[in-house]
Amino acid sequence: MATDSDPRPDGEVVWAEDATGPLLRFTGAIDREVVRRFRLLVPPASWPARADLGAVTELGPAGLELLVHLARKPRRRGGELELTALPDHLRPVLARAGLSSLLPRTNGTPTTA
Numbered sequence: 001m002a003t004d005s006d007p008r009p010d011g012e013v014v015w016a017e018d019a020t021g022p023l024l025r026f027t028g029a030i031d032r033e034v035v036r037r038f039r040l041l042v043p044p045a046s047w048p049a050r051a052d053l054g055a056v057t058e059l060g061p062a063g064l065e066l067l068v069h070l071a072r073k074p075r076r077r078g079g080e081l082e083l084t085a086l087p088d089h090l091r092p093v094l095a096r097a098g099l100s101s102l103l104p105r106t107n108g109t110p111t112t113a
Helices: 032-041 063-077 088-096
Strands: 011-018 022-030 048-057 082-085
Touching: 011 032, 011 048, 022 032, 022 063, 032 063, 048 063, 048 088, 063 088
Parallel strands: 022 048, 048 082
Antiparallel strands: 011 022
């Protein structure tokens, strides 16, 4: 949680770009407030089909729901959501939530779901 001395949010989801193209960059604790803020700032029409979860410290129910929505959007056009990074501590969280298809392959290639 942000404090008066540290006004930055605990977590955030932002639209970004890397050498491959647009992606959503998740950082910190992704909770209901973070997802609400993201949805207000980034319209669904601009959501890319790639997400970087490498800096996520915690993924709450709202964050899991956002991943489900992110995965549905490219599927409507015959594509898949690609996760460019997933910390090991999030693997069991995704598995328990029934999102095992988002888990990265063991050979190190990017995940699609």
